[in-house]
Amino acid sequence: MKPVIARTREELAAARARVAGTLAFVPTMGALHEGHLSLMRQARRSADTVAVSIFVNPLQFGPGEDFDRYPRTFDADVEACAGEGVDLIFAPARDVMYPAEPQVTVLSGPMGEIVEGAARPGHFNGMLTVVLKLLNLVRPDVAIFGEKDAQQLAMIRRMVADLDVPVRIIGGRTVREPDGLALSSRNRYLSSAGRKTALALSHALRAGADAAAEGPKAILAAAGTVLDAAATADPPLVLDYLVLVDPASFTPITAPCAGPAVLAVAGRVGTTHLIDNVHLQLGKEH
Numbered sequence: 001m002k003p004v005i006a007r008t009r010e011e012l013a014a015a016r017a018r019v020a021g022t023l024a025f026v027p028t029m030g031a032l033h034e035g036h037l038s039l040m041r042q043a044r045r046s047a048d049t050v051a052v053s054i055f056v057n058p059l060q061f062g063p064g065e066d067f068d069r070y071p072r073t074f075d076a077d078v079e080a081c082a083g084e085g086v087d088l089i090f091a092p093a094r095d096v097m098y099p100a101e102p103q104v105t106v107l108s109g110p111m112g113e114i115v116e117g118a119a120r121p122g123h124f125n126g127m128l129t130v131v132l133k134l135l136n137l138v139r140p141d142v143a144i145f146g147e148k149d150a151q152q153l154a155m156i157r158r159m160v161a162d163l164d165v166p167v168r169i170i171g172g173r174t175v176r177e178p179d180g181l182a183l184s185s186r187n188r189y190l191s192s193a194g195r196k197t198a199l200a201l202s203h204a205l206r207a208g209a210d211a212a213a214e215g216p217k218a219i220l221a222a223a224g225t226v227l228d229a230a231a232t233a234d235p236p237l238v239l240d241y242l243v244l245v246d247p248a249s250f251t252p253i254t255a256p257c258a259g260p261a262v263l264a265v266a267g268r269v270g271t272t273h274l275i276d277n278v279h280l281q282l283g284k285e286h
């Protein structure tokens with residue numbers, strides 16, 4: 001069956017009122033790929049009804065970023081949602097989402113200013129603002145976000161906890177190409193040479209993970225060696241950051257310690273901004 005498409009708040013409210021049982025929600029910016037589809041399958045397993053939003057949120061793009069050229073593939077996205085049995089698509093126009101220029105927005109706090117937040121100032125304020133608005137409008141029981149955007153997921157969990165938003169947040173695993181490249185709507189910007197360079201991100205994470213037992217210094221050194229080589233490729237990888245962080249707070253782990261960690265990397269190939277990460281378990285002895 002085709003999903004119901006709600007383009008206005010009124011259409012969404014009417015569709016929401018018809019939902020019986022529990023509702024799982026997958027917010028997206030469209031240009032859907034297998035990573036999104038796996039979130040939809042997870043949503044299907046988590047609740048009776050599945051809703052997806054498709055909205056390219058201007059607030060989370062900085063000046064000079066790719067808001068204007070961000071891929072918009074609405075018809076294909078609707079087909080993809082239909083293929084996954086999605087019940088409801090919320091696809092608001094900009095003036096439906098933001099009838100007036102918002103004056104009150106979510107402030108992402110110190111976590112929003114480090115790592116990806118330092119590379120993209122203001123990004124997390126805009127992202128959290130739209131996520132909170134979407135959660136308020138859709139009122140799901142469960143919302144599912146990809147683990148590829150690990151800091152985004154951590155910040156959403158933090159916002160939901162700090163602001164008592166009544167929703168359960170679930171992370172969905174990163175889906176990769178057979179050669180390791182993490183799926184991203186932005187991969188379609190890459191030339192074939194650029195795609196080869198971009199593989200350095202996942203290869204660096206693998207090298208870092210392989211060194212996990214040797215502690216933070218060795219992890220960063222192993223990943224750094226792969227990234228250094230990619231910096232001289234054609235086209236080159238321009239590194240934004242490589243960090244080993246605490247998964248919940250995203251504060252850097254520099255000293256040896258035991259417990260979970262995230263090795264996160266971001267860089268640009270040409271004008272394409274790419275991010276990736278891997279979860280690691282650190283041992284005590286280093």
Ligand code: PAF
Pocket residue numbers: 027028029055057060127130131149152
């Ligand atoms: O991850 C995304 O696609 C976006 O950041 C989100 C969560 C849909 C908010 O615009």
